[in-house]
Amino acid sequence: MRTGARLPVVLRGYDRKQVDGLLRRVSQALNGGPPMSADDVRKTRFDVVMRGYEPHAVDRLVRECILELQARGPIPERPGRPRVQPAWLINWIQSARFSGSGLRTGYDVRDVDAFLDRVIAGLRGVAPPMSARDVRESAFRVVRFGPGYDEKEVDRFLVQLAGALERR
Template sequence: MPRFPVVLRGYDCDQVDALIARIEAVLRDGAPRPTAEDVLSSRFAVVLRGYDQGAVDRFLYARIRELSARALPQSSPRRRADVGRLIDWIESVEFPATRVHARYDVREVDAFLERVVAGLHGAAPPLTSGDVKAGAFRRVRVGRGYDRGEVDRFLGRLAEALDDSVVR
């Protein structure tokens, strides 16, 4: 069982310990629950003299990656190539910046695409095609932004690519 720093206001220690015990049972014995999705949706009460939230979150994200890796079928060379190609495609996209037409905030769009790539790399929880379709960005009224039409078309194609691929 990991040791977390206790801080003035942090996560309820008993709740965190119970979830970690269940996660360790899955990783050690192959128990069916909790899944990576269960861990992601877990919430803890914030109490006086609880575990440091950042330390717990970092630990849990590492365990989520392990749980996700166990849930996926063994990777094939074709799958890795598909993921690599998808990552290259996302990283190479260039949206026209405009000051005239309807536009999205550049930083928000870039940060969202970085989250998609991090999920494909396994460094963060993966985003689904539904997450991509539901992506919403702040509209820029003054200054430069990405053309909304171009971003929306790209995200539509990205959602289709995630649906069609074996990446989930």
């Protein structure tokens, strides 16, 4: 995650001190500091001021922060929460479909498909099993021209997959 990113300044945008403060707290939480949840980030609102950060760029970065906090946060145990069966999980992974990235950058189709094949092989017992941590730490090449999957869709799926692997 790029909390140290340089954000563009515009005539009217989000208060820079407020945005910088949130990004500093998120960075600290991700590096062992005071905890912060994805909900804490979602509830944050910024004042619009003169010479502030460009709102769309901040919103994209905040979404990345939320995904990162969700990926690293524990999944709470709830009574009656069903355990995920490997056969169901294999079927769910195999039926996953991602939109193409179109003219935007996207994750390399071959990398994502190969990774999911390794997860399935681990669930079948023919390869070392993949942990939720392995899924959270996965990284894929980004392609500009060529077959690519929509990055947000893949990231959302991987958060769900990590959660399902924790419930096995």
